[in-house]
Amino acid sequence: MRMFDYSFLRNGLLPAGLVNLVSGIVQLKTTVGFRKVDRRQEFAALESVARIQSIKSSNAIAGIVTGDQRIADIVNGNSAPLNRNEAEIAGYRDALNLIHLCHDEFDFREQDVRKFHAIMLSFAGYDHGGQYKTEDNVIPEVDADGSRRVRFCPTPAAETKAAMEQLTLAYLVARDDSAIHPLLLIPCVILDFLCVHPFKDGNNRLARLLSLLLLCKNGYDVGKYISFEERINRYQELFNGALQRSSRDWAQGGNDYFPFVENFLTILHICYLELEQEFSVVSGRGITKRAQIEATVRNSLTPLSKAEICRLLPDASPSTVEAVLGAMVRSGMAKKLGQGRSCRYIAGDGNLP
16 A cells, blocks of 8 residues: 655755745745735635635536526535536535634644535535545546546555545644655645545545645635636646656655645635736735836746736736836846747746846
8 A cells, every 4th residue: 555754845945946935935924914904805805716716616627507597506505506516516615614614623634624515515415425435546638539447546445444534644744844844745744645546536626726725724724715726627638647657656656746746836826826817906015017027927837828918917918017027038037938828928037136
């Protein structure tokens, strides 16, 4: 059976990019903490929007969809679910609300993981909510020609209970190790949870809920105000690619966690940057458009298109974004990857002011 040990996160050999990314997130988290004191109304408005986006996006990734107005009605408690999809959405709503309101009461413990799975499936009437799988499952993949194949074989059903016991205990040990940063530990634990795949269904949605739970418990609650799930959905291809790379050779204990950790933290960083942008626009602090665009490119570990930068910085016009990107490329501050619609930009070797 696969064993779990996160001591490698404290050995001082972490990639420099991850260390810098963690530092950037911590700094932004501190800024958000100060703003919460006197900007409660703005945070409440953002939370209302993010909650709907989170519930919609996390379920949409799983192919569970309904109309936008129906989602809003269900999320806000104005209507009971009318079909199976809406019942799944209502269950996710209740689990998410519990995390936002009572995350201090829960942890990454077996009973809590099972409780959130049961809540998530409660409206749909399934009889296996909160119960570990009784049959082996596989993670399929569809090739370009439409043919299906098995991409990954999770932990066998007969070993699932023991695997979850070991995983949750390993997390608790690492959590109490002051030399291991929680932002590095959380995505490693989520990757292992996804590879165990302990339930018959709902594992991916539950992994997103558990991500929010552990982030909130450690003070990184940006997902309440800028939907973490919506950004996973937005960058789903990159997220899935990182998950695939990090799960390779997992059963033998030879996998590389860092592609998934980097992607997870990059999405979290994007959430903080978007939250920062929300308040930069409102407060009118005089940050120039050029500085905002440069910071966005500099702080992203994944290449960004002009359209994505415009979405991150809605106050910057497309022509301004294009002009600044051109200047950054000429000075070496950014690298241009590809041409035309596939063109992306990533930080270069030059020093940004």
